[in-house]
Amino acid sequence: MASGTVTSSEYISHHLTNLTxxxxPEHGLGFAKTAVEAAEMGFWAINVDTMLWSIGLGVLFTWLFSKVAKSVTAGVPGNTQNFVETLIEFVEDNVSSIFHxxxxxxxxLALTIFVWIFLMNTMDLIPVDWIPYIAGQMGIHFMKVVPTTDINATMGMALSVFGLILYYSIKMKGLGGFLGELAFQPLGKWMLPFNLFLEIVGLLAKPISLALRLFGNMYAGEMIFILIALLPFWIQWVLSVPWAIFHILVITLQAFIFMVLTIVYMAMAHEEH
Structure with missing residues (x-):
């Protein structure tokens, strides 16, 4: 697909553009047909492919785990039940060791974050041309299948966690306790402006770091797959298979980091001091 009349830059741009x-401003309401049109639609445009794949994978996760929960047996578990139980025990161990x-x-929450992000990240292992080619045959101009390569998705998840951090910080400490923590820590009341600056920056850094870490790593991984796809066919297999094997570690690690940081931040929100 990278050959013929499509240049390398156009190929890369196409694969990095969402179905928006x-x-x-000029063409009215509708789907963007070029990357420039997608950018010009502005803040209120919606990335349909991100929503489609993220919600679809969320439904898959919910269906699979609920199915296992309804058919669980006390005897020798099947492969699916054994897999789900292993995941649950893994998450429970992490929660119990961090959140007291x-x-x-x-x-x-931790289980949902880990499995959902892992499923979204795993879409990165599908060859970059397969689904966009099928979508193109159906008249769909763009199709990004990895939701976590969209900053809107990762920031949305991070802001949801941030909302829970604020809610439980106020619930556990009271509004006065929460504001007092921002104003009087760590240097006492005489350094109130400096305390506020430090604490607010630290507070706002939590959702930003959550979102950008996941987005940056997955975007970089996707970019490497796209660059490999520009190479001759015989070189693609030499490079893509080792990178895909290594990327399995990346997609798992990123889901794990997002989960662990969420648990840590929620534990901090529950601390009295």
Whole structure:
């Protein structure tokens, strides 16, 4: 697909452009047909492919785990039940070692984050031309299948976690306690402006670091797959297979890091001091 009339820059640009729906200043409401149109649609445009794949994978996760939960047996478990139980035990071990408070939300939240992000990241292992080619045959101009290579998706998840951090910080410490923590820590009341600056920067850094870490690593991995796809066919297999094997570690590690940091931040929100 990178040969013929399509240049390398056009090929890369095409694979990095989302299927965007929004209002264009000149062409009105509709789907963007070029990367430039997608950029010009502005903030309120929606990346349809990101929503489609992220929600679809979320439904797959919910369906699979609920199916296993309804058919669970006390005897020798099947492969699927054994896999799900292993995941749950893995998440529970991490939660119990980090979060030392009582909150029934944390373990399910951590499990959802880990499995959902892992599924979205795993889409990066599908050859970069397969699904866009099928979409192109259906008249769909763009199709990015890895939701975590879209900063809107990773920032959305990070802001959701940030909202929970604020909610539980205020719930556990009270509004006065939360504001006092921002104003009087770590240097006391006489350094209130400096304390506020340090604490607010540290607070805002949490969602930004969560979103950018996941996005940056997955975007870079996707870019390498695209660059490999520009090479001659026989070289692609030599490079893509080792990179895909290594990338399995990356996609798992990024899901794990997002989960662990969420648990850590929620534990900090529950601390009295």
């Amino acid at each position: 729906f929004g209002s264009h 408070h009582k909150n029934a939300l944390i373990a399910p």
